[in-house]
Amino acid sequence: RRIMFTNTAAEALFGRQKKGPSNKIFEFPLDGGKTTEIEINPPSREKTIAEMSVVEISWEGQPAYLASLRDITKRKKMEEALRVSEEKFSKAFRHSPESFVISGIEDGTIVEANDTFMRVSGFGKEIIGKKSIEAGMWAKPEERAEVIKILKEKGMISNLERRLRLKNGETGISLFSAEIITINDTPYMISMTTDITERKKMEEKLRFSDTALNSIREGVFAMDKDFNITRWNEICEQMFGVKAADSIGKPVGDIITMVEDYPGQNEARMKVLIEKGFNREEQLYRTPRGEIWVDVHAQGIEENGVHYGWVTLVSDITERKKTEEELRFSHAAFRSIHESIIATDTQYVITHWNEISEKTYGIKAAEAIGKKLRDIIEIEENLPGENDRRFERLETDGYCRQEQLHRTKYGEVWVDVSMQAIEENGKRYGWVILASAITQRKLAEEALKRSEEKYRELIDTSSDGIISTDSQMRFVVWNRGAEKLLGYTEKEMLGESIMIIVPEQSRKEVARELIRSKQQEPGKVISQIFETQGQRKDCSQVPIEVSISTRKSEDKYFITAIMRDITVRKEAEEKLRKIDRMKSEFLSNVSHELRTPLQSISGFTKLIMNGQVPDPATQQEFFQIIDRETQHLGSLINGLLDLSRLESGRFQINRRPTALREAMIDTIKSFQTLARDKNITLNEEIPDALPEMDVDDERMRQVFFNLVSNAIKYSDAGGSVTVRAKGLPGELLFQVSDHGIGMSPEAMKHLFERFYRVEENPARSGTGLGLYITKQIIDAHEGRIWVESKVNQGSTFSFTLPYHGKGGNGHGKKNINHRRRPSDIKAR
Ligand code: ADP
Secondary structure, eight states: OBOOOOOHHHHHHHTOOOOSOOSOBOOOOOOSSOEEEEEEOOTTSOOEEEEEEEEEEEETTEEEEEEEEEEOHHHHHHHHHHHHHHHHHHHHHHHOSSEEEEEETTTOBEEEEOHHHHHHHOOOGGGTTSBTTTTTOBSSTHHHHHHHHHHHHHSEEEEEEEEEEOTTSOEEEEEEEEEEEEETTEEEEEEEEEEOHHHHHHHHHHHIIIIIHHHSSSEEEEEETTOBEEEEOHHHHHHHTOOHHHHTTSBHHHHOEEOOSSTTHHHHHHHHHHHHSEEEEEEEEEETTEEEEEEEEEEEEEETTEEEEEEEEEEEOHHHHHHHHHHHHHHHHHHHOOSEEEEEETTOBEEEEOHHHHHHHSOOHHHHTTSBHHHHOEEOOSSTTHHHHHHHHHHHHSEEEEEEEEEETTEEEEEEEEEEEEEETTEEEEEEEEEEEOHHHHHHHHHHHHHHHHHHHHHHHOSSEEEEEOTTSBEEEEOHHHHHHHSOOHHHHTTOBGGGGSOHHHHHHHHHHHHHHHTSOTTOEEEEEEEEEEEOTTSOEEEEEEEEEEEEETTEEEEEEEEEEOHHHHHHHHHHHHHHHHHHHHHHHHHHHHHHHHHHHHHHHHHHHTTOOOOHHHHHHHHHHHHHHHHHHHHHHHHHHHHHHHHHTOOOOOOEEEEHHHHHHHHHHHTHHHHHHTTOEEEEEOOTTOOEEEEOHHHHHHHHHHHHHHHHHTSOTTOEEEEEEEEETTEEEEEEEEOSOOOOHHHHHHTTSTTOOOTTOTTSOOOSOHHHHHHHHHHHTTOEEEEEEETTTEEEEEEEEEOOSOSSTTHHHHHHHHTOOHHHHHHO
16 A cells, blocks of 8 residues: 555645655555545645545556545535535524525425414414415415516515415515525525514504605694694694694694684684584684684594594685685675676687676677677777777787777667786786776766867957966966966966965965865855956066956865956056046146136226226236236136047147247247246247248147246246257257256156146146147147156257148258257257
8 A cells, every 4th residue: 555656636635746656655445446535634734635536456567556536625615614504594494583484496385484484374384295375375376476487587586575374364464585495406495584564554554644644735733632732744834834843742722723703712612522523614723824724624533432632634725715705805896896897718709798798788698708809899990990909909018998989789888998908827818898888978078078168269269367276276277368468378377376476465365365265165156356466477467357256165176267457447547546636636726727817807907997096007007917817817718628629529720831930939929028027038049941831820829838838937037948949850840948947757757648737836826738738739730749857957848740841941941950059959
């Protein structure tokens, strides 16, 4: 048994270095060709296990053994591991808390099942050797075929839910896992099942509690029997604004208050709930999120006669309540609208036609509904195509309101129409049309318009100022007459306060008057006529007569006034008054003027008659005085006669060619004595060749007489009076100048009026007729008369007579020019 030969593999196995024969004896069993296992412990190496088979051979003529060895260390180790693991598996298999069953793949014969399985399923040892389906282990036998199919395809199954039946016939739910194992070349299925029936039940419950609870789109909360909250779903969180975490465990009353319609209602509610075990009601809840209307459905939780608590379903019906409220309102509103209401879809097909529409248009709802609006109602057009434009605009605006004349086959009706699009979230659903018949009103309006136009015309054409105000005292009417009178246009004045035309000085009084009139009784019209001043736009004032009527109705107050310019009347009145005054002055003056010469005439006449004046020279002198006074009287009476002629329009002039120079010189001569007496110088500047004029000689003499007489009368001693005449282009100018007392500009204005006398000098007698008559004479000759005067400096009375070259024309002019002086030009 010495080693004669080893090959490389054997040398590796034994850890030998040299080849060839060895003296070492190799001990091995001689089993006659059988395979044995040997342990080789080569130096410095791990123990090796080899499988060896020995055969007898002949080696170099000698009998020998050939041992062939195979290293099976690895396999051995694996086998050992397997054995250990199998032991473990077996132990696990037996004692696992899960159920294990090993069964034949094809027929399902159970070959092994562990204790857990036996205990859980209730099947005993007798199950071994039986087929699982026959034993009734599968609640649904087709599930087994499915399992086998998956197994064959994938080699394993894990955690499939299967329904397995227990021995007592109950079906449990198990998690089923399986694998194929091969025992003695036969494939088996080893399956592990975990009973999850309980867990499933729990899960089911759990799912209901959370998922289900939250999947209900209504609020659900549960309470124990003392009404402490135990469950609170998400909807409740949203609905009441309280998190589950903040509500669970608290008394429901802390979170929600049921609003009572009457005191004690909540108590009654609880009583009903407890007695009946449920309650359903619409309640108003006061919650942290505010007041919410809810449909409440509370139900007691009871099992086997034990009351556990309450579950409450709540749905938010606030919106519905609101809508209901709105509906109630709109229903009431709808009924109370005494207007035609028509609804259409977007194509104007009528969908709604109320009773009033039937009355308005005479068309029954049944006839109207379903028809196009424009097919049964024709809207009158002012212009062709207007309706198309109307509807186009309506489409874009979504709204319109108009007064329209609607024509149906039954007639015409004026309506106030408003059309409104029905829209929500930007989508248009149709139209609602409200129409109220206004035919009566329209007719009345038209009549009113016509009458208004008439009045308007009347007002506009009136020359009187017609105004009217509203209760705020602002103008609403201002006619053209008012514009003419006060200068403001209608445009300027409408809306302006009445005070604008009241002058400053009367504003307070007018305001007081207005307040007083405002307190008058309603319905009464008060009319007044008075004279006042109106203030013009240019701030000047104009005397007006106002006929005003104030009217009060309810709380409104109106004024209408007619204003008339009374400037002319006022002036005329003023003049009349003045003339009246002057007339009475005149009368007293005239009596004085008449008496004075009469007294001296009768006085001197008596003296001579009684022979008291024997001296012929003195007698002569007295006769002259009597003669002068008689003339004076005569002239006075002539003046009075002239006045009466002038007043009665019988005043006439008799023109004939007259040498005016002669008349002037005569006049001057007749005043010589008087002038001398008064120590006044009389001058003349009259051209010798003053042409003859076609005038009334008598009257012209009267003019000169008057002017010279005044000049002397209103001059003091030492003064001088000049009478002159000169030719000017187209006319002759005559002047009488003095250096007397003169007069004020005011006096100059009125000088030529009848009876006018300057009041400051009443001492100088007169009647105020002289200059008036003088002017009338000059006017009658188409001449002009005027005065230039300064107080205490003197006066110059000038008058012209038109001269058309009649008689002595030409050289007279030359003479006139010769005598002309610069001051004359100035005076002219
Ligand atoms: P009478 O009879 O008063 O003179 P007249 O008509 O002649 O009436 O004159 C009117 C008034 O005019 C006079 O009262 C006088 O005051 C004023 N008057 C007329 N002439 C003159 C004058 N030359 N100088 C100043 N005052 C005059």
